[in-house]
Amino acid sequence: MPFFKKEREVLELMNQHIEAVMYCNQLFVESLEILNEKGLGFEIERMAKEVGKAESKADDIRHEIIQSLLKGALLPESRREILNIIKKIDDIANKCEEIIKQISLQNIEFFEELKPSIKKISLKTKLQLQYLQELINKIFTNFYHGEEYHNELLEISKLESEIDEIEYNAIHTLFNMDIELAKKNQIKAIISDIANISDIGEDISDMLEMIMVLRKV
């Protein structure tokens, strides 16, 4: 409909943006799998570059959204909401890029005891982001039936709690290991960063819930 052209363009770009971030996270999860299976090396460096490229693409789309909003699409309050959401979604891609870069730069490899936890965290985060993508699509096309999104909201929150628990156990295992404290702290920081992605996901779902609540008569 020409009447909603600018606005539809923004929503279309938002879809592209979350797709780009999901792809970035997918590459990140693959990188961690490679790291767990083959250790550091050329492939991790290549993957780090790929994650970086995916992050840049997501960032470019975010700037396109900002440009579209500058044309005057949507109400100022809605623009603010969208800017906050895309900023948070972009934080996921930034986090993925940063973690894999640090792993590569600091030559970090996970101990065998920690590998299952790292895998679980990254896979659960990926699943949580899929729920989030679904939730975003639904809310922007049918925000009135908030009760129908209860399942996604619940799953996002549940996954975040599970990830927190896995993180806690992994750090507990790490600090019981007979290695240098500096090494423990270095790996702990990376584990926390990986688990942090799900916190961002939950923050975004909270923001989406606010959008529904504020528009309810």
Place this chain on the structure above:
Amino acid sequence: MIIMISPSIISGAVLGWALGSNGAANCFAAAVSTRIIKYRTAIIFTAIFVVLGACLEGGKGVQKISDYSYNSGINTPIKAFLVMLAAAITITLMTIMHLPVSTSQAVIGAIIGGALIEGKADFSEVVKFFYAWFITPFGAIIISFILYKSFELFIEKRIKDYIVYDKIIKVGYYVSGMFSAYSLGGNNVANVTSIYAGKINLLTTNQAVFIGGLTIALGVLTYSRGVMKTVGENLVALSPVSGLISVLTGGIVVYIYTQIGIPVSASHAIVGAVIGIGLVKGINTIRMEAIRNILFGWFGTPTIAGMISLFFFSLLCLNS
């Protein structure tokens, strides 16, 4: 053709300007505060629709007030000047003292003040005005309750899309703002120039509504930013739909009184609308400050205007 206009309308013009800079801020205040509409656009729309409303709907109120004023002994240019001066001073003093401004009440109070000295005070007519002022917020409570409930039952469920919701709010703010400005112009223009029209014949009804509308528009265009900001901040605390329904209700209530020909306060109507929305939502939106302002508008404003007018008319009596 040169139209001779009595200089006595200067005090009415000042009152019109004050009314424009104060009362007309209600129309687009919420929309400007939420930055849905730019201030400049809002004042241009308000000015246009105030003049339109005044010219197309203002005749009824002008007739009623001019008759009441003439029958109260305000039958010479100097008396008309003094009544409007008393009302304008009241409004200015109240603005300086940060007290709520109600132009309709100030004008009626000033007429009564003059009429007391003239020995022609007609309190039976005043009761009718007072009754209308009293009904204004209560009527707004009922209308906003019905509008809000209808929106909840029939419209909300149909708006599923984020974008469509946005558009409805945006268009709604434009339409309700323009309608409110139109109603306000049609209703409140009687406060500004009606005293010079009718039997006193300083202005024809057409001249009265046109000049009155222009002076209100001038107030909107030159000095409404501050009040618009203050009023808007209070309305923005509500949800977008609530803000929209408050403004629309204000417009509807004022429009109804325009058809009856009695000038009323748009601010009082909006306060009533907010209370009505609170009733639907089951929350207490009654602010003691707003109630105090309304009570002051009903009793304080006409009393102060009446006393100032009484003082002016006493001086006039001593000199004649």
